[in-house]
Amino acid sequence: MGLRSFTHRSTHGGASLPALSLVALLAVPCAGTTAPAGDGASTTAIEVASVPSDPAPVARMRALDQRCRSAIPATTFQQAAEALSQVRAAIGRLCSIELVGDTPLQWRVSCGADDFFASGRHEFGSPTACEGGTNAFECLGHGLRSMASHLDSIDVAVVGHVDLEPPVNQRLDCRDLRDGWAESPWPRVVRNRDRANERLAWCRAARAADSVRTGLGGAGTIRVASVGLASQWLSTRMNPTAEGATCPAPTTEADVPADGRCQSARRVDLLVRLAAEPSAATTACTRQGDTPADVLYCLEECAARPNASQSGLSNPPAFLGGNATSVQPRPGIFVTRTAGSPAVELDAVLRRLQL
C-alpha cells in the first residue's frame, strides 16, 4: 500500500474539514494503542480532457489555390507578342524597341526627335509614314489598339530630351498641349532660352503622348505621364566645356559637341506597360469538395503543373502609383500625368528607360 495520503484541499485556507476529520479519525486517542498507519484516504480525481483542434483553414487554402491558378492568361502574352511585333514592324525603322524585364508586357521605345520635329519646334514636321498613323507615336498607339480590350490599362510614360542648344524662341510655350493634365507643367512662362529649352523637352513629350492616344483611338484605358527631362540625358554623358568632348553615340556630322549640339540627345523615349488582368486559370481543380484533403489535393495539383518557359510571367511593376504620392519637383524637369492617373514614380521610369 502506498503512503498515507490525504484529500487535496484548497490552498486558501487551513486544513479542509474532510482531511482533518480523517486525520482525527486515524489518530484518535485510544488508550494503549499505537497510532495506526493510515491508508486509503479518499482522493479527488483530476480529469484531463483533450481540447479540440481548431478547424483547418480550408478557406485560406482555397484562396491559396486560387492564387496559384490565377495568372495572366496565356493569350494575353501571345497577343502582346503579336502587338510588339506589329509595332516593331511599323516603327522599327524610326525607333528602337526593346523589352524591359523579358516580358512582352513592358516595352522601351526610343525615337530620335529629329525624325519628327524641326529644330526648336514641338510641332511634328513632315509626316513619317507608318502603318496605322502619320508618325511613329501614332503608329505605336495604333499597334496597341488590338491589345487594349484585353488589358486593365496601358501605362505610357513619354520622356522628352533636348540637347544644350536652346531654341531661338525664348517664350516657347505649347499652350495647346497643356490641357488635360492633372497639373500644369509650369505656372508661367519665363523668358529665357535655357528655360525655353527645358519647356521644349516637355512639349515634345506631350506631343508624342498625344499622338499615342490618337493612335489608340479611344480603345481601352490609357494612363499617360509626360516628362520633360531637359538636357539631363546629355549632361550626364558629356561635358561640352571639356577638351575633346564628343557627343554620345550615335554621332552625326551635324553634331557640335562644344556647343552642346548632339543629335543623339534630341530624342523621345517611351516606356509602355501593359497591365493585364490576372484571372482564374482555365484549369480548375479536378477534385471537388471542401475537406482538408480536398483542398490540399487541389493545391498540389496546381503547384505540380509543369513549369514551362515564360509561364511565370506576371505584370511588370507599375510606375504610376506605387509608393509615390505626388510628383517630386526637380529643377528644369517637368512631370505631368493625365487626370485621374496615379502619381508618377519618376525614378522608376528613368531606371527602366536606362536614363
Place this chain on the structure above:
Amino acid sequence: MTRYVVWGGALLACLGFGHSTASAQAAQPRCFGGEAVASAPVVLGDRIQLDVDCEYSRDPDEGFRTLRDRGSITSLLAGLGWNPGDQTTVYGRRRDLPAEVSSVFLHHCTDYLLQAGGAFSVAPAATPGALDVRRRAASCGAASVALQFTCRNSREGLTAQLAPGADTVSLPVCQAGWDVQASAAGQPPYALGRVAPGGETPLQAAMRAENTTLLRPSWDGERGFRFVPAGDDDVWAELRTALAAGAVRVVRKRGATPRTACDDETAEEIPLVVTAGGVAFDEGWLAGRMNEQYGENGTRFAPTLGWLQALANESHLCMNASYGARGGASQGGAEPQRGAQTHIGRSFPEVAAVASIGERFATAEVCLTHRRVDVTPSGQVPRTDRDHDVECAPAPETPLFVGLTGSSLRIPDGTVICSGRETVEAGPLTRGFYDVRVATQGACAAPATVSLGRVGIVDAGVDWIPRGVQRHSNGADAGDIPGWQGVQVDDPNTFARSRRNDALTFELATPEGFAAAWNHPSTGAPTLLSRATPYVGASAGPGHSPLPAMYTMITADPECPLSGEPTLRGAGESGPDEVVHVHLISDDGRGKRCLARAAFKSWDPRVVGNVGNSDRRQLRIGFLGHASLGVFFSKPSPAAIGIALPIFYTDLHLNAGFVFELSVPVTASIAWEDGRASRVSPALMASMSWGWPEIAPRLITAGFAIHVPWPHPDDEVYSFFVGVDITSLIELLGGR
C-alpha cells in the same frame, strides 16, 4: 487508318508551311526577299531570300557586311555572330542606298511557343516527374518546327525530340529540367527556354528544404507550452490543413531516423491539438503519459522540462510525399493512407527549434524559504533561530523540495504555482503538493506545459506521526496537533514517554502524489521518500538504499544534529526522567535540513499519577519507587545499615536536582553493633534526594522514617536515614 492520318497531317503541315512561306516572302522587306523598305517579323519556318546587292548587320548604323546562302532568320543571325540574349533583328540595306535600311526580326510569339496557351502544351505525364509535350497549334510557325530537348545536368546526355511531323513526345524524368531548342527545316536552332516538372506546395517545398524551421517553442498563451509558427503564413496554413487531413503527423521513435520513423507503422503517433495560434501536444495524451509515469496521481503533474525535451527530440515530423495529385501510391486522388506511400520525414527538433525550449529558463531558479517548528503539546511553535533558510535549485532540473507548512516559494517570471488544477499565490503554503509550471494564470488545468519545480508541504503536527508512542485518551492531550493526539504530556513543551512501552519511531504522511513524484526514477532524486521516517545515527541510516528522504534523529541536546557534534541517542536510549529531542530531517540530495523537533521525557513506569506543569516541579504518585542503600541513625546505636524500597510514594521535584518524597517503604537493616536484624518492616518515610537530572536524577537521599520495631522491640520506632539511590546507580552503570 493511322497512315492516312499521318499523311493527312503531313500534307496539312506542308500546306501550312507553304502558305506561311509564300506570304512571308511577299511581305519581306527589301534585301530579305521583298522590295519595300520596311521592318517585318519572321517566324522560325519563314524562308528569307538574301539579295546580293545588299549588306547586313545587327546594328542599324554600322557593321554592315555581305552575307550569302542564308535562308532563315536563325541562319542570318548566326552569320552575324548572334548570341542568345541578343536582339534578334537583322538590318539590311542596299549598298547603293545606305540610308534606306530594312529589317527583319524574329517574331516575338516565338518566345512564347512553350508557354501555357502557346503552340506547344506541356503536361504532367503519368509517371511523376515525367512530361508530355504536345503540338497543339500551328500558329507562329509551330507546324514546321522541331523541338530538341536536352536534360540539364544529365551525365548520360539524356535528350528527346519532337520531329516536325510528330504531335507528341514524352519526356522522361529530368528533375533539373529540359533545355528546349526549336529549329525549322534544318536551320540553326533557336533556344526557346526550359521546361521542368511542376513545383511543390509551400509546405512540401519547406519540408524538402534543409534548415527550414516551421515552428518554434512558445511559452506564451493561456494554455501553457506550444509550438507557434515560425515562418511563412502560407506554410503554416498548409501545415494546419495537412495535420487535419492526416497528411502530416508527428511520430515518436527513439533512435530512429526521420525516414525510418515515418515509415514505421509501429512508431507512436503523438496526438496534437492544432489551433490558429500553434500546435500543442494533446493534453489528454499528456495526462496519460503522466499517469504511466507517476501512477494514478499522474494527472497532478506537468511534464518536466527534460521529459518534454526528450519527447521532442525523439519525435519526427512526417509528411505524405503527395496529397494525391501527383502520381505515386495515391495517384488518382485517393485519400493518402498511412504506410501506403513514402514520406518526407524531418527531425522534429530540426523543424521545431526544440533546442530553444530550455533557453528561457536556463538560468532560472526555484527557491523555497523553509519554516521550522517545534512540535509541542501546546501546538507548533515556529523556530526563530533559523527561520529563514532559503533553498534554491535550478529550474531546468525540475527540483523537488519538501518543506513544512508556512514555507514560501519564489518562482521565476512566467511561472505559476499549481495545486492540482488550481493556481495559488506564492505566499506561505498550506499542506499540499505544488507544481511550479510555466504558464499564465489559469493554466493549471492544462498539463501541456512544463513543471519547473515540485514541492511537497507537510504539516509536522499532522503528517509527522509518533507511531511507536502509545496514545491515552485519559491523559493530557495535544489537541491542536492532530497527528499527536493522545500522546502523554510531560509539560507544555515536552511530551512524555514510557521507556518500557513507547518507542521513538515515526511515520510520515505526504500530500497526494508527492511520493510518486519524489520516487520516480526520472526525477533523479537521490533519496527515497517512504512512509517510515527511520531513526538514523550519525552515519547513514541502516537498511535503506537509497537513503531516506525524511528521517529521524534523536539527540540529548536540543540542537539540530546537522551542526556541531550532537549527543546522539538511540531510539530507546534515554534514562529515567531524561529529556531527548527528536528531529525530523529532510534530505533532498542537495542538503539536509532539520525541519521539525519534538521533546520527549522518559517517565518512570511505576508512576501512576502526575500533577505539575514543569519538568522540575511536579508531584507524582507511584509505587515501587527508587530503592536506597543507606544507614539508619537511631537505636540501636550508633546505626544500622540497610535498604529502603518505597512501595508507594509521592514525590515533589524541586529545583537544583532536589526531590522531596513521602513514601511507604519496606525497610530492612543490620545493626552495626551486633549484626542483628533491625527494622524489618513497613515504614513511613519523608526524604529529600538530590541528583543530576540528565544523568542520575537521584544520587543521595536523606530522610526521616517511622517504622515498626521488629524483630527487636527495643529498637526505636523512628530513625534518620542517609543513603544512595541504588536504582540511579544501576542506570548510571548502564543497567536497567
